[in-house]
Amino acid sequence: MNIDSAAVSILKRGVELDTNKRYTEALVCYQEGIQILVNKMKGECNDTTKSYLRKKVEEYMNRAEAIKKLVLKQKEAGQFHEQVHIENNSTGHSYKTLFGRFLDEEIQYVSVEDPYIRSFHQIQNFLRLCELLARSCSNLRHIELITTKDGKSEGDQREWLLNLKNDLIKYNIKLIVKYSDTLHDRQITLSSGWIIKIGRGLDFFKAPENKFCLGVFDLDLRPCHETTVDIVHSKNVKQSYG
Structure with a gap:
């Protein structure tokens, strides 16, 4: 499946930062990568590719939302x-x-x-x-x-x-x-x-x-x-x- 190489690189970096618990940096990468995928999805004619991109966008958006909640929870507890x-x-x-x-x-x-x-x-x-x-x-x-x-x-x-x-x-x-x-x-x-x-x-x-x-x-x-x-x-x- 052909996904924009820039998006792949940014999202891969996001996952790496996420794994190392560098959550706020990971969030920036996820947001940038998601935007690239969304832009690509808008111009995509192939329904299979479009469906795949939508699935990936949802997957990373869910993770980004989970990180936001985690960071907020840690901030509130004074543990960030x-x-x-x-x-x-x-x-x-x-x-x-x-x-x-x-x-x-x-x-x-x-x-x-x-x-x-x-x-x-x-x-x-x-x-x-x-x-x-x-x-x-x-x-x-x-x-x-x-x-x-x-x-x-x-x-x-x-x-x-x-x-x-x-x-x-x-x-x-x-x-x-x-x-x-x-x-x-x-x-x-x-x-x-x-x-x-x-x-x-x-x-x-x-x-x-x-x-x-x-x-x-x-x-x-x-x-x-x-x-x-x-x-x-x-x-x-x-x-x-x-």
Whole structure:
């Protein structure tokens, strides 16, 4: 039976993620794959093929609905935990790929705790995150950054973050920067309750080999250092920031 190869690839990936209990990622794959099958079904003339496609769509839709219910149940019980292990030199781990599925119009406030938003490339990483947040979260009004001061170039650090702060105002987003001498945690907290804990913080990308290689701008093409990403959900976050 001829099924669109793109749909097969995406749905196969969805099943793999589903098996590994990476449910929210699996859900994205299932939804994309289902849409491709639905589009193919609309243009299909052969009744046998059409019937087969309909059966597959129903099968994956049922699984997608089951995942939604499972995730909701785990969130309500405070038991949701999804883990992504980023291997050394692996690619395909931009901020959007890692946690873009949690960024939506529900989010009004984002807190970023990372002791290493200090040097030029680290603040650029934070800028990339802010770009993603501004594009994805239409109701975002506050971003809070908690980091440590850079003893060597504190002036530059403050200037770069001030430039970013002034630019975010154009998007009606207020950047609040706080400094801590004892900060060790590295996590991104969304007002919707999702918490993304990245072992190495935002700075897990390797430096590009030169200024004209793939991955300089597209972080999905940039090799990474090994790290672990833990995604959890807390109902208390809404109360704290609400």
